[in-house]
Amino acid sequence: MEMRQDTKTALAWELLEAGVPKGHIAERLEISRRSVIRWAQGFQKAGSLTAFLDSYHQAKRGLTKVDVPFDLVKDLLKSPCHSANSCDGKSTRRVGDA
Numbered sequence: 001m002e003m004r005q006d007t008k009t010a011l012a013w014e015l016l017e018a019g020v021p022k023g024h025i026a027e028r029l030e031i032s033r034r035s036v037i038r039w040a041q042g043f044q045k046a047g048s049l050t051a052f053l054d055s056y057h058q059a060k061r062g063l064t065k066v067d068v069p070f071d072l073v074k075d076l077l078k079s080p081c082h083s084a085n086s087c088d089g090k091s092t093r094r095v096g097d098a
Helices: 005-017 022-029 033-046 049-061 070-077
Strands: none
Touching: 005 022, 005 033, 005 049, 022 033, 033 049
C-alpha cells in the first residue's frame, strides 16, 4: 500500500528531528534525496510541520480566482473591449478562465 504524501512529509519531519540522515530517509520513504532536502529547507523556513503543509498544499493548488495577480486584472481591463466601449460580449471572459 502506498503512503499519502502528507504521511511521508510528516514521517520525514519526525526522522529529521531524530537526526536520521537525509539519504536514509529518502530510501525508507522511497522518495528522492533532493525531495528530503527541499522539505527540510521548507520545514526550517516555515517553523513547523503544520505551517509547511499549509504552504505546500497552497503551492500545489495554484492560484485561486481570489489570488489572481493584480497585474493580470489590469491587463484584462486594458483590453480593447473595455477601453473602446464597443464590446460585443463575445470577447470577455471571467478572471481565471483559460
